[in-house]
Amino acid sequence: MSDPIVKISGLNKWYGEFHVLRDIDLEVKKGERIVICGPSGSGKSTLIRCINALEEFQEGEIVVDGIELGPNLKHVDAVRREVGMVFQSFNLFPHLTVLDNCTLAPIWVRNIPKRDAEATAMKFLERVKIPHQANKFPGQMSGGQQQRVAIARALTMNPKVMLFDEPTSALDPEMVKEVLDTMVDLAEEGMTMLVVTHEMGFAREVANRVVFMDAGQIIEANTPNEFFAAPQHARTKLFLSQILR
Amino acid sequence: MTDITSSTFVRRNLLTERPAPVKTTGFVGLMRTRLFNSPTNILLTIVGALLLWFTIIPSVRFLLVDAVWAGTDRTACLTENAGFVVGACWPYIQAKLPQLIYGFYPEAERWRVNLTLFLAAALLVPLLVPRLPSKGLNAGLFFFAFPVVAFFLLHGGGISGFGLSWTAGILQLFDDSIIGAGQVLLNLSKTSAMAPLLWVIGNLVVLVGTAIYWLIFPLTSLRDQLQGTGQSVWADFAITAVIVSLIAFVLGGGVRTGWRALASSFATFVAIAIVIKLMGLDHGGLPIVQTGLWGGLLVTLVVSVTGIVTSLPIGIALALGRRSTIPLIRIFSIAFIEFWRGVPLITVLFFATYMLPLFLPGNFTVDGLVRALVGIALFTGAYQAENVRGGLAAIPRGQGEAAAALGLSWWKTTSLIVLPQALRHVIPNLVNSFISLFKDTSLVSIVALFDLLGSLRASFSDPKWSTPSTAFTGFAFAGIIYFLFCFGMSRYSLFVEHRLNAHRRT
Ligand SMILES: Nc1ncnc2c1ncn2[C@@H]1O[C@H](COP(=O)(O)OP(=O)(O)OP(=O)(O)O)[C@@H](O)[C@H]1O
Numbered sequence: 187m188s189d190p191i192v193k194i195s196g197l198n199k200w201y202g203e204f205h206v207l208r209d210i211d212l213e214v215k216k217g218e219r220i221v222i223c224g225p226s227g228s229g230k231s232t233l234i235r236c237i238n239a240l241e242e243f244q245e246g247e248i249v250v251d252g253i254e255l256g257p258n259l260k261h262v263d264a265v266r267r268e269v270g271m272v273f274q275s276f277n278l279f280p281h282l283t284v285l286d287n288c289t290l291a292p293i294w295v296r297n298i299p300k301r302d303a304e305a306t307a308m309k310f311l312e313r314v315k316i317p318h319q320a321n322k323f324p325g326q327m328s329g330g331q332q333q334r335v336a337i338a339r340a341l342t343m344n345p346k347v348m349l350f351d352e353p354t355s356a357l358d359p360e361m362v363k364e365v366l367d368t369m370v371d372l373a374e375e376g377m378t379m380l381v382v383t384h385e386m387g388f389a390r391e392v393a394n395r396v397v398f399m400d401a402g403q404i405i406e407a408n409t410p411n412e413f414f415a416a417p418q419h420a421r422t423k424l425f426l427s428q429i430l431r
Numbered sequence: 432m433t434d435i436t437s438s439t440f441v442r443r444n445l446l447t448e449r450p451a452p453v454k455t456t457g458f459v460g461l462m463r464t465r466l467f468n469s470p471t472n473i474l475l476t477i478v479g480a481l482l483l484w485f486t487i488i489p490s491v492r493f494l495l496v497d498a499v500w501a502g503t504d505r506t507a508c509l510t511e512n513a514g515f516v517v518g519a520c521w522p523y524i525q526a527k528l529p530q531l532i533y534g535f536y537p538e539a540e541r542w543r544v545n546l547t548l549f550l551a552a553a554l555l556v557p558l559l560v561p562r563l564p565s566k567g568l569n570a571g572l573f574f575f576a577f578p579v580v581a582f583f584l585l586h587g588g589g590i591s592g593f594g595l596s597w598t599a600g601i602l603q604l605f606d607d608s609i610i611g612a613g614q615v616l617l618n619l620s621k622t623s624a625m626a627p628l629l630w631v632i633g634n635l636v637v638l639v640g641t642a643i644y645w646l647i648f649p650l651t652s653l654r655d656q657l658q659g660t661g662q663s664v665w666a667d668f669a670i671t672a673v674i675v676s677l678i679a680f681v682l683g684g685g686v687r688t689g690w691r692a693l694a695s696s697f698a699t700f701v702a703i704a705i706v707i708k709l710m711g712l713d714h715g716g717l718p719i720v721q722t723g724l725w726g727g728l729l730v731t732l733v734v735s736v737t738g739i740v741t742s743l744p745i746g747i748a749l750a751l752g753r754r755s756t757i758p759l760i761r762i763f764s765i766a767f768i769e770f771w772r773g774v775p776l777i778t779v780l781f782f783a784t785y786m787l788p789l790f791l792p793g794n795f796t797v798d799g800l801v802r803a804l805v806g807i808a809l810f811t812g813a814y815q816a817e818n819v820r821g822g823l824a825a826i827p828r829g830q831g832e833a834a835a836a837l838g839l840s841w842w843k844t845t846s847l848i849v850l851p852q853a854l855r856h857v858i859p860n861l862v863n864s865f866i867s868l869f870k871d872t873s874l875v876s877i878v879a880l881f882d883l884l885g886s887l888r889a890s891f892s893d894p895k896w897s898t899p900s901t902a903f904t905g906f907a908f909a910g911i912i913y914f915l916f917c918f919g920m921s922r923y924s925l926f927v928e929h930r931l932n933a934h935r936r937t
């Protein structure tokens with residue numbers, strides 16, 4: 187249980203002249219739940235997008251489940267097969283039904299027969315509690331339902347790590363809970379999760395560690411209790427005072 | 432208290448329906464609410480009615496009422512014989528119909544055109560009806576098998592070899608041109624100022640060419656061996672079938688999962704063999720009908736269907752190329768698109784027909800119709816590229832990212848996620864280009880190809896049918912034909928658009 191499944195070391199990234207990520211070191215153990223928070227523009231999204239190679243980086247190394255992802259992104263495909271991602275804006279495929287959204291990658295990436303892929307997809311749709319809507323198009327569903335489909339879609343690939351980039355920020359308040367509940371269920375089943383979110387309740391309840399980022403650096407990382415009760419850094423205190431007001 | 436109850440009105444029994452006091456439905460209602468409801472609308476209604484009056488009435492009179500329906504030559508359509516001012520002279524169309532459909536295609540061979548048109552319809556109609564099954568096979572037959580069959584049906588002729596000979600031929604042509612280029616360089620080096628450099632490069636190129644010659648030597652010599660035997664086509668066919676089937680088997684996953692690929696490869700070759708046998712391609716095939724003899728609706732359909740079917744893939748490839756991150760591909764695509772968009776189609780056709788032969792080596796000729804086809808396909812392809820690009824631009828970046836995060840490769844993301852959405856967005860624009868392509872095919876008549884309009888104009892000069900209304904009748908007929916095809920495409924595209932955009936209706 188204690189070997190790191192994601193290991194980020196000496197990660198540096200620039201957008202042109204702008205140094206977005208500065209010397210990031212982070213180890214995530216199998217089954218660990220990490221919440222990443224920090225002010226807007228601090229590089230949270232960029233960091234987790236580096237883990238599945240949606241962004242390239244200039245220096246450092248990321249190892250996911252023993253697969254090495256250097257600056258030249260050699261093992262992109264292998265890494266992406268192990269890592270699932272949920273986006274702020276859902277990014278479901280609007281021209282495909284919910285079921286087809288969930289079977290596309292298993293069929294075309296893992297070469298699983300259609301029938302098996304559909305059975306698996308239905309299993310995950312049941313887990314996120316929307317099996318009845320399998321034949322609807324994403325555009326016919328509420329935001330909360332869409333985001334749960336997006337979670338199911340990522341799970342159909344049996345990822346070892348799940349990345350969440352502000353999964354509830356685009357949702358109306360009453361739908362936030364249904365998505366968070368799904369994520370809590372997932373955490374209880376032992377999924378390794380990296381979650382960028384401002385839902386501090388979720389962080390308290392689920393996270394093993396809370397990581398605070400500012401200006402492209404990890405400034406503080408601690409257990410939720412310590413993090414909220416006794417923040418070390420002045421920047422962290424300011425952030426918490428703003429967000430927990 | 433009491434006055435509240437007394438002033439509250441409670442209906443005890445329901446009222447029956449009453450007709451509206453002012454009529455709002457039916458014809459009178461329509462008149463009142465839509466046509467004559469304000470002074471401006473009254474004016475517009477009157478103007479519109481007058482316009483209709485002045486266009487519809489004369490058209491109907493010309494086409495139907497004052498038309499002559501029977502006759503054997505021009506005399507039937509002359510005013511003095513008919514006894515009234517003659518409108519359309521339909522016997523003329525009737526007499527010229529074969530020419531308008533087949534051009535100068537020999538009468539005895541016209542069944543081949545009919546068969547081709549029938550095959551096209553038999554394959555196209557099921558493809559267009561969404562409810563019918565096995566679209567993949569159907570599309571494969573229409574887009575790959577049909578063009579080949581149609582070529583041998585319409586043009587005639589046979590084959591003297593198969594895959595092996597063709598591969599050998601293409602490689603040899605390629606190799607010959609490399610060696611040729613090397614020799615040109617060597618010749619230049621005798622006179623040029625940069626002689627040593629050219630000499631070195633020339634020798635290098637010739638060396639490469641010679642190396643390739645020896646590399647492909649086994650293939651070419653095998654081909655020559657086969658040509659010697661009596662059954663060259665079938666021997667070559669068998670070898671090709673075995674090689675291709677083996678490749679399919681291995682690519683399909685070998686012993687584990689390759690059996691399906693092997694079976695479909697086998698089935699395909701059996702089908703090809705049957706076609707070859709049926710059409711007698713192995714011993715000369717059908718009598719050759721030169722494309723110069725083709726004409727009328729046949730040419731219009733051949734040009735437009737080929738243009739439509741080939742321009743879309745060209746357009747998609749160019750549009751994707753234009754967004755490529757590889758500079759060479761991007762620059763090529765942009766240059767290509769802008770070049771073809773910058774020249775008028777007439778220029779393209781003229782160039783393809785009269786200038787291209789001057790540039791090609793003497794023994795290398797391309798059929799006139801093919802030249803026009805290629806010109807039109809590339810021209811329309813460039814326009815379709817811009818249409819497709821518009822659709823690609825409308826796809827949010829998140830779509831590609833989500834697909835990538837799921838592990839889909841660039842090709843799969845493009846073909847499963849991006850293109851299906853992009854093309855749906857631009858169906859109206861694509862079909863718009865198809866319709867204008869269909870009408871632009873009439874331009875081929877300026878490069879000595881007789882399409883529907885060309886054949887029509889040729890028929891005007893027949894003294895047997897020269898009457899005052901011949902030209903009007905002919906153009907009216909051509910107009911109706913063009914309209915039917917274009918209107919059909921337009922309606923079908925609306926239907927498809929509606930169906931494919933089901934996901935946008937919530
Ligand atoms: N493609 C890009 N080109 C240039 N700069 C970028 C690009 N993407 C992001 N940035 C910059 O990088 C910084 C970090 O962006 P990032 O999206 O990681 O922030 P974030 O912490 O996720 O913020 P938010 O909470 O607003 O999502 C920001 O200052 C942003 O302006």
Ligand SMILES: [Mg+2]
Pocket residue numbers: 230231232351352
């Ligand atoms: Mg972000």
